[in-house]
Amino acid sequence: MALYIGKRMLAVVPVLLFVTFTVFLAVHYSPGNPVDMILGNAATPEAVANLSREMGLDKPLLVQYVNWLADLGQGNFGNSYIHKTPVYDVLMDKFKNTVILAAGGLVLTCLFGILIGVAAGLKPSSWLDRIIMFTTTVGSNLPTFWLGIVLAALFSVKLGWLPSSGMYDLRGDKTFASLLEHMLLPSIAIAVSSLAVVARLIRASVIEVMNADFIQTLRSHGLPFRRIVGKHLLRNILAPVVNITGLEVGYLLGGVLFVETVFSWPGLGTLLYNGIMGHDIPFIQAGVVLIAVIYVFVNLLADIIVSLLNPRLRG
Amino acid sequence: MKFLAKKQYQRNMWKASLVLVLAFALLLTGCAGGQGGNGKTVDNAPSNATNATTPEGEAKGPVKDGTLIVGLTTDVSALDPTREAGWESYLVNRNIHESLVKEDLSKTSAESPQVAIVPSLAESWDISEDGRTYTFHLRQGVKFQDGSDFNAEAVEFNVRRAWDKDFEFFDELSAALMSRTYHALKNVTSPDEHTVVFEFNTPYPAFLRLLAQGSGGSGLLASAEAIRKYGNDGYAEHPAGTGPYQLEERVMGEKIVLKRFDGYWGDKAYSEKIIFRPIVDENARIAALKTGEVDIIQGPPIDSIDKLKEEGYQVPEADLPIVYYLTLNTGNEFFKDVRVRQAVTLAIDRESMSKDLLKGYALPAYSAVNAGSEIFDPNHKPLQYNLEKAKQLLAEAGYPDGFEITLQTYNGNDAYVEWIQRDLAKIGIKVKIESYDYATFGSLRFMSPKVGINTMDWGFVTAYWLYIVGYSESTGRYGNYANPEFDAAVDKALNEVDQQKSFEYWKQARDIIDEDAAIVPLFSGKTLVALGKNVKGFVLPSQNWYDLDKVWVE
Numbered sequence: 001m002a003l004y005i006g007k008r009m010l011a012v013v014p015v016l017l018f019v020t021f022t023v024f025l026a027v028h029y030s031p032g033n034p035v036d037m038i039l040g041n042a043a044t045p046e047a048v049a050n051l052s053r054e055m056g057l058d059k060p061l062l063v064q065y066v067n068w069l070a071d072l073g074q075g076n077f078g079n080s081y082i083h084k085t086p087v088y089d090v091l092m093d094k095f096k097n098t099v100i101l102a103a104g105g106l107v108l109t110c111l112f113g114i115l116i117g118v119a120a121g122l123k124p125s126s127w128l129d130r131i132i133m134f135t136t137t138v139g140s141n142l143p144t145f146w147l148g149i150v151l152a153a154l155f156s157v158k159l160g161w162l163p164s165s166g167m168y169d170l171r172g173d174k175t176f177a178s179l180l181e182h183m184l185l186p187s188i189a190i191a192v193s194s195l196a197v198v199a200r201l202i203r204a205s206v207i208e209v210m211n212a213d214f215i216q217t218l219r220s221h222g223l224p225f226r227r228i229v230g231k232h233l234l235r236n237i238l239a240p241v242v243n244i245t246g247l248e249v250g251y252l253l254g255g256v257l258f259v260e261t262v263f264s265w266p267g268l269g270t271l272l273y274n275g276i277m278g279h280d281i282p283f284i285q286a287g288v289v290l291i292a293v294i295y296v297f298v299n300l301l302a303d304i305i306v307s308l309l310n311p312r313l314r315g
Numbered sequence: 316m317k318f319l320a321k322k323q324y325q326r327n328m329w330k331a332s333l334v335l336v337l338a339f340a341l342l343l344t345g346c347a348g349g350q351g352g353n354g355k356t357v358d359n360a361p362s363n364a365t366n367a368t369t370p371e372g373e374a375k376g377p378v379k380d381g382t383l384i385v386g387l388t389t390d391v392s393a394l395d396p397t398r399e400a401g402w403e404s405y406l407v408n409r410n411i412h413e414s415l416v417k418e419d420l421s422k423t424s425a426e427s428p429q430v431a432i433v434p435s436l437a438e439s440w441d442i443s444e445d446g447r448t449y450t451f452h453l454r455q456g457v458k459f460q461d462g463s464d465f466n467a468e469a470v471e472f473n474v475r476r477a478w479d480k481d482f483e484f485f486d487e488l489s490a491a492l493m494s495r496t497y498h499a500l501k502n503v504t505s506p507d508e509h510t511v512v513f514e515f516n517t518p519y520p521a522f523l524r525l526l527a528q529g530s531g532g533s534g535l536l537a538s539a540e541a542i543r544k545y546g547n548d549g550y551a552e553h554p555a556g557t558g559p560y561q562l563e564e565r566v567m568g569e570k571i572v573l574k575r576f577d578g579y580w581g582d583k584a585y586s587e588k589i590i591f592r593p594i595v596d597e598n599a600r601i602a603a604l605k606t607g608e609v610d611i612i613q614g615p616p617i618d619s620i621d622k623l624k625e626e627g628y629q630v631p632e633a634d635l636p637i638v639y640y641l642t643l644n645t646g647n648e649f650f651k652d653v654r655v656r657q658a659v660t661l662a663i664d665r666e667s668m669s670k671d672l673l674k675g676y677a678l679p680a681y682s683a684v685n686a687g688s689e690i691f692d693p694n695h696k697p698l699q700y701n702l703e704k705a706k707q708l709l710a711e712a713g714y715p716d717g718f719e720i721t722l723q724t725y726n727g728n729d730a731y732v733e734w735i736q737r738d739l740a741k742i743g744i745k746v747k748i749e750s751y752d753y754a755t756f757g758s759l760r761f762m763s764p765k766v767g768i769n770t771m772d773w774g775f776v777t778a779y780w781l782y783i784v785g786y787s788e789s790t791g792r793y794g795n796y797a798n799p800e801f802d803a804a805v806d807k808a809l810n811e812v813d814q815q816k817s818f819e820y821w822k823q824a825r826d827i828i829d830e831d832a833a834i835v836p837l838f839s840g841k842t843l844v845a846l847g848k849n850v851k852g853f854v855l856p857s858q859n860w861y862d863l864d865k866v867w868v869e
Contacts, residue, residue, distance in 0.1 A: 090567060093566075093567070094568065149598060152598075152599070152602050153598075153602070156602055156605075156606050157602050157605045157606060160606060163606060163608055164599065164602040164603055164605075164606050164608065165592075165594055165599050165602065165603045165608055166569075166592065166603075166608065167569075169608075170382070170384055170570065170590050170592070170608075171382050171384070261595065261596050261599070262596060262598070262599060263599065264592070264593075264594045264595070264596065264599045264603070266566070266568050266569040270568065270595065271568060
C-alpha cells in the first residue's frame, strides 16, 4: 500500500514539472513586456536594460525557468507588478476564499449527484429516470456565469431571500451562518453542471452494478432490497464516485473563478483576471500554478482513496 | 447512507429532482425575460420590508451612529494623499484626510453651478499682488489621528515629500503625481508654527482649486509622524489624517472600513462607520443596492437609471465637471497624422450617442474643456459629426480602406466604447477593444506605440485642466501629445495675472488642442451615484465626489 502511494506521488513530479513549464512558456511568449509594464513611460533604453538584468530576463530561457522554479520551491512567488506587494500575500488570502466556495460547490455536487444518480439508476427507463436524464443533460450544459446571474436576480433581488454579494454581512459579525447564507447561491451556480455530470455517471455505474452477477445472486438468496442497495451497491459505486469527483474539482475551480465576479466573492478569480489583463506575470504564473497543483493533488488524493476502497488496484 | 431505506431514497430523489426542475424553470424564465432577468416586479423590493418603521413625511432628525455602505466600481488605489489615483480613491481618502482649503460640497448643482472654495485646515490665506505667493494661516489645536499635532511643519513635510528631491522622505511616485500641482513651486517655508508660505515661479490662480481636489495626487495632508514611522511605502496601510473618519480595516479587493474619529476638530460625522466595497460587476452592484447590502452605489449604468428611479431609488443629477474622452496616441504610426485624428473625431456621432445610448443622461462634448469649467462655452463645437469629410481625410492620409487599431479602456465603459467601435467601422477603422480593471488600466495609461486609443473620464473646474491634459511636460497626457504652439499659449495663460486675459489665452490653447484632435471629447456625465430609498442627507454637487459625513440611513 505504502509502495503504491509512494509510486503514485512520484508520478506527480513530472506532471508538476510539465505544468510549471507550460505556464512559464505560455506567459513568456504572451504579448507584453514586464519591464515596460513596470517602468511605464519612464522607460529609457538604459533603464530597460538595467531592469532586465536585475530581473534576470537577459538570461537563457531555461535558466530563467530553473531560477523561477527554485524561487517557487522556496515559497517566493515574486512581487506583483500591479499591487507592488509580494504575490504570495495577496494570493493566499484570496485563494482561501476561493477554496471555501469551491468546497461548497463540491459538497452540493457529491450529495445531489449521488442521490440523483442512484435514484435514476435504480429504475432505468422509468418516467423518473427519463426526467432526470433530460434535466441533467440540460443542467450539464448550463453556463455557470449565466446561472449565477439568474440565481442572484431571482433569489436575491426579486425574492430577497439570500444576499447577492460578498462573503459576510458587513453590518453584522463574521458568523458561520452568515457565510453559509452568502455562499449558497454561488455554490449552486458552480455545482449544477458538475452535479449533472456526476449524476449521469453514477446512474451508469448503478445500472452496471445492479445487473452484475453477484447482485443477482444476492437477490436470489433473498436479501432485502434495502440491504443490497445500502451495502453492496454503494460500496461498488464508491470508486467511480471518488474518481469523477476528483476530476470535477478542476471544473469546479474553473467555475468558481467565473462565479466570483457575479457574486463579488473576494476570491482568486477576480484577482487572476486582473493579473492576466495587466500582464502581471509573477501573479499569473503563481495563480495558475497554484490551481494546477491543487488539481493534481486532489486527483492524487482521489486515487489513494480509490485504492483504499478497491484492493485490486494496488498491485 | 448505508441504511437509507428505499422510501427515503424516493423522498431524497424528489427533493433532488425538485432542485433540477427548478434549475430548468430558471432557464426558461431567464430566456423569456430576455436581458432583464431581474425584470418587472417593482412592488415587492425587499428593502421595503426592513424599512417599515419609518413612515415618510414625519419630521425626524438624522439617524446617528449607523453604518453606511458604499459600493465602488473598483478597488481604490493607495490611501495616501499624494500617491492616490482615481476619483473613488479620492472619495475614500477625503474622509480620512483634509487639505488646507476645501470645496463646499453642501450645495446641489442647481444651487451652485461651480463649487466654492472654503477654509479647511487653513483658516485664511493671502495671495500676493503678483499672484505668485500664497500665505496660509493654519487652524490651531488640530490633531492627526495618530495623536501628532497639525502645524506648519506637517504641511511642509507633505509638500517636500512630493517636491523636494533632497528631502529625506522624498517620494518619486508622489512627485510624479503632484507635479501637476507643484511644477512651478519655487519654495515652501514656514515662518512660524501656524503659517505656511508657498512661492511660485509664475502667477498661479489654479493653486487653491488644485489643493482642494484629488484623483491623481491630492492636496490632502498626512501625518508626518506616520510617514516617519511606516515609511513612504507603508503609510497607505496606516494612514493618519485629520479628517472626520479614520481607517479601521482594509482588506484588499474586499472592503475598507472607516470609523468615526472622536478627536475630530469639526462637526461630528453622523455615521459611526462607513464601509467601502468594490463591486466590479455592474449587475452585482445594482443587485447589492436592491437587496440593501449597500446603501450607495457608484456608477449605476445609464440603461439602469430609468428603472431604478421607477422603483423608488434616488439617482441625483448634476452638471459634473467631467468629460469622457479618447486620447489618440500621437506616438502611434497611424495617429501621428493629424488628418487621421480628425477623421476619427469627425466619425463619432456624439449627438446620438448622448441621446440614444446614454438616454439623455449626458451632454455631448466637443472640446477638451469640460462642462462646469470656468472657460466652458457650450457653443464651441469644432469637428462635428461628418462621415464624408472623415472618409476624405482618411483617404488623403493614405488609408482609404482604414486600418486596425487597439483601444484600451477599463471596466464599465463597454457601452460607449462599443458605440465608438461601430462608428469607426464606418470609415474602415477596425477597433480591437481591451478592457481592464481600473488599477491595471492605470498602469497602462501611458500608451505604448502599438496602442492607438485609450479612454478616460476626467476634468477640472479650473482652466488649468488644459495644462494637465495637453502640456508637453504634464504627466496627465497619456498619448504623447506635444505642440509648441499649445505650450506657448498655456505659458501665456499661466503667467497672466489678470484673470480675464488669462482666460483668453486659455481659450487660444483650447482651440489649438481641439483642432489637433489628440483628445476626442465624447460627452459629459450627469449622474454619478444611485442611493437606496432610505438614504437621507445626500447632496450631489457639481463635482465628481461628495460629502459622506452628513449622510445617514434611516
